[in-house]
Amino acid sequence: MVSVGYTLMTEQSGPRELVRNAVAAERAGFDFAVCSDHYFPWLDEMGHSPNAWVTLGGVAQATDRIGLMTYVTAPTFRYHPAVVAQQAATLQILCGNRFTLGLGSGEALNEHIVGAGWPSADLRQERLVEAATIIARLFDGGYLTYQGRHFRVDSAKVWDLPVQRVPIGIAVSGQQSCELFAPLAEVMVGIDPDPQLARWWDTASRPGAPDGGRARKVAQLPISWDSDEAAAVHRAHRLFRWSLGGWKVNAELPGTAAFDGASATVRESDVAAQIPCGNDVGAIVDAASAFFDAGYTDLALVQIGGDRQDEFFEAADDIIAALRRIGAPSVAPA
Template identity: 40%
Template sequence: MTGQVRFGYKASAEQFGPAQLADYAVLAEQAGFDSVFISDHFQPWRHDGGHSPAAIPWLGAVGARTERIILGTSVLTPSFRYHPAVVAQAFGTLGVMFPGRIVLGVGSGESLNEVPLGIEWPDMKERFARLKESVQLIQQLWGEDRVTFEGTYFRTENATVYDRPETPVPIYIGASGPAATRLAGRMADGFITTSGKPRTLYADTLVPALAEGLDKAGRVAGDVDTLMEMKVSFDDDPDRALADTRFWGALALTPEEKTGVEDPIEMQRLADALPIERVASRWIVSTDPEEHVRRAQEYLALGFRHLVFHAPGPDQPRFLELYATEVLPRLRALVG
């Protein structure tokens, strides 16, 4: 999956209900996008108008309605709400049903999705260790029969995933810091991160960390797909392009501002207090398709080969049509 540059669509699970979102995924395939990725959140970023459809059944439904598009999570947490063996079973099934089209994107999780279920939220060191152990167990279950696994957090005894594809589903690790990025380089098939942060984070921290992980495992850059979730607001009306970002104000909150916030009502209150300029700072907001191409090119130059576009507006069919007509052809011409 790493040979060519791909352009995908981010299905906004926090903003739209599952049936509506499935329609948008079908439109994305028809519009010429290469992939569709969905987050797996138990709760949305905001209470009013928020949604949180379960990603696993949604992927199955969309897979049945589409023919070629790659479908995956960005991301799912395999170490709290789910036992990693259950994740291996579910994505093994999806991989059998839609061979070559399924990606398991995983991450260390957010308290917003886990604490409401009575989970005591651990520190980052434990979350990282759980993520690593989960990926190891999933890979072992896909590669062996009768798996007895004795980990720090997870155990299995003579466990077998009976329905699994001949070629295992690729696992992508989502990260915004160096440790998990190195882990992606060492043991994953792909690396996921998001746009809109200082360029130095990508150029000086994440890209070198990925290279370090690859080197430690004796791998080369082409062994790992590099996925950048691009936050873009594109419209011919500049005021609408700016206003559309308001729903996603929580993304502009700092980690310190979000720490310990597990209630979508409180998260919404904090986000709505931000000025629109700060809300929009995480997004590429422009009416000019060439500006969108130029900004995307910056990430391509850093080595990202899979750009997944996340649009904040309520009219997703409009975005898909505009981006497919005005931006994607320019990008495809750029990468040959």
């Protein structure tokens, strides 16, 4: 059976609302919740960007069952990897072993704030390899001294380690990133329903990985649920038109004005063609099926609109049930 998740989108809600949404998601029956970790929203219209780690600490205490995950943290500019390891270990203790640390190489939008420049994608991936290595070694326990090309660690130790080690997930976008990161992680994080990604990841996974290398694979699907389809399309265009630029573009833009300019020619019809809008569960199933057919095991839904979560939660039971049937084994007639 597939796992169906909910997205705590920090770009469109404040921290108190996000904690309430997490509680509602758990009550609605979602299996897990992922949380974006940004310093900026994508567009000014979105209007929020609270600290993800503080918010997740509140979520950890307000919920009991639902899995939690950063989607994703960049441990390469704003955060030093030794600090990320400490944060992740603490959160795992607070939530009772429900946390997965999702990592990525970041976007200029959020990482430029520390004034360290924005290098090429290859260098960003090099930094992430070093960062993930440091985090994993600190999860092993004991003191760590490390000297790499990009990071230095001097006698660091995470004193409060959870009983259950924090699983690491890493975001990938192609063969190179799969080959680099699969040996360092237990979970694949992807944005495209491309079956090649799952195959590349499984081939590159380290020996002894879960299920013979066929690890958990997590993706995300934005939707705009609303009984008024036209309103749903308008809202998706207003708040999510930035997403149609693609990751190679989105990772490079430095601010909300750049995203506004880059998406200026995106039409409402363009957004409606990419994002399920309205209250058709079948449209969500069709979009989700592409990810599950590509080998993903987990899919987190993003309900667009910080003020439109309640209507979505009211429909969540039907949506979750329909998505879980995608991965249910077929039963032959007696």
